[in-house]
Amino acid sequence: MTRQVRKAVFPVAGLGSRFLPATKVMPKEMLTLVDKPLIQYAVEEARAAGVESFAFVTSQGKTLIEDHFDSHYELYETLERRGKEAELASAKATEIAAGDLAIMRQHTPLGLGHAVWCARDFIGNEPFAVILPDDVILSKTPALKQMVDAYSKVGGNMVAVEEVPMEQVHRYGILDVDQDDGKIASAKGLVEKPNA
Template structure:
């Protein structure tokens, strides 16, 4: 079993749900408290032992590449101003030389196509896939848990969470098989099934470990829902010859691609931080109480 050393993070999406803000900045650079959404995905990957990150970018995403580059003028200004804490925090976030790659998805043909665009950099080895819109919140990152299950099972591993059984038509749903090392075998994968047809209420939450054979499948994958190349369709084909297991994530994944998920993530991360918790708790509690009073009145 090969070690998972590389992670793919697709950042080519247009972010139309956050217009007009995303006219001028990538959605992945919107901040949860004081870090861009994409930084949380990178932190999670590094925590899990990933050594090389591949960003799949698109037009007008150069800001992301600049963000992960060194900015000598900024570092010099912080040094001369004596802001050593800020300087240290920025240096801690700086990727090691050669540990980050960027490749371009020239046209928006879907998630499956974005993953396929990373094939030459990933090569013939298993890789992690993190959807940056999904921000992991818990004692440890979601990918670390997937990695632990992968080391026991090999093959392909997905992270899952449970949704309201009446809302399975919003997600990619997996069938639950035999329990395996804190996870379970995946018996089937269905994209947005009706509640009456769903094999379970476990949905794929945006974290994967996939074997490199997925690239050959994606290269010949026909377009599916939305006239796009769908990753789930390719995974179903891969499952015909390889195992898939699921890791139930014990934390919470915030969908920061939606306005409500983005706001919820900001509140959750702010309240979890010692430096600002006391500054925001009472105002948030008062706003909630005020809304409750209005609703009752």
Template sequence: MKVRKAVFPVAGLGTRVLPATKAMPKEMLTIVDRPLIQYVVDEAREAGIEHFVFVTGRNKGVIEDHFDRMFELDTTLRERSKQAEMELLERDQPAAGAMSFTRQQAPLGLGHAVWCARDVVGDEPFAVLLPDELVLNTPGCLKQMIDVAHDLGPKANLLAVEEVPMERVHQYGVVGVGASKGKAFEVSSMVEKPPREKAPSNLSITGRYILQPEIFKILETQERGAGGEIQLTDGMVGLAKSQKFYGLRFEGERHDCGSKAGFLRANIAYGLRRPELADGLREEMRRYLKA
């Protein structure tokens, strides 16, 4: 199974991290010195994704600008012989025509956002990456998933999952565990935010998916679910009636950057992984904790 396209739902309001997101998209908040959206695009690029589809909303134009060339900046860096900075920007620059942007005019949920990408994705399997969830690992989470997906058949769907404490399963979409298939396992059921006593496992669905295009037809007529929104999990439950779903316990450290505590934790974790920053950051943390 070849996965060439990835969808990035970036139309959300970022209410969990207000007031920072009143005028700035949460996807442009920085972890160390790079915006969140750059990390997930880099993850997709590492996995071999060729086309990047952004589902945007109002006040999200800065995301499109981030991936465009800024001639004034390029000229200034060149005039000042800032070679390292020029190479850094060039490395992150996408190829011409590799990115598409489409609008989700109303906040109708993740399922609706994915459906808005239907015409760009077309009739082929695709990935979905939620930009406020980062996975710190090499290879990245999506690369791990695509490597596994090759052995699951042409019409398989794959979800990244991780263990969560049983007392928190009511906060997540949770999967039931079926037979193993290599590194993956068959998903026997999917339940959105179940009470602890009814949860089929403690494996939660995280923000990485590989889905078949048949999901679009289901989402097109799907009724609103929890929160009055069109839920992606509900659409996947419908698709599971005709296609197999698998789960993968990915390797890596997941960071929920949509919460304030998770955002701060991610900055520390990613900073400590940078050789040029790690020692100085540890020293600053020791100094602060002693104060």
């Protein structure tokens, strides 16, 4: 029997160069999609999959991410005084409890694998999810929930993938697929940002 996935790592230390100029001073994870930052969608997806502990692997200039999930008592008091109950509930729903949030720094940008390595003490010897907040997947059942459910049935390491055009292969991690049943595929290898 597999253990439940209760931890998630969010590698949010990147420069966001694919989103320039919007990310020149704003972390890409804080860019909004309708009324919420990308990072909030990612945290909500993790919560829906049963994740209880969250680690943000950050770099310089990313404190807005941490602040977004903190308590903001002055804002709460103002909203309460003005009778803005819906807005107050929405603001409070973003909080991650102090004991459930870990922040660690990736001082040198050495890639996604290194960012996950930076969270090794947080992870310990437990199953965990890695969530990339700038990849929003719209699905009736959240993608991570589908993966956690599949993990509970078959175990092993899992990665969500999507096809990319050949001319963009150099920008993404690429999977070498062995067997594919349409839902779960067996991988022979993975290369991060290969030369096309």
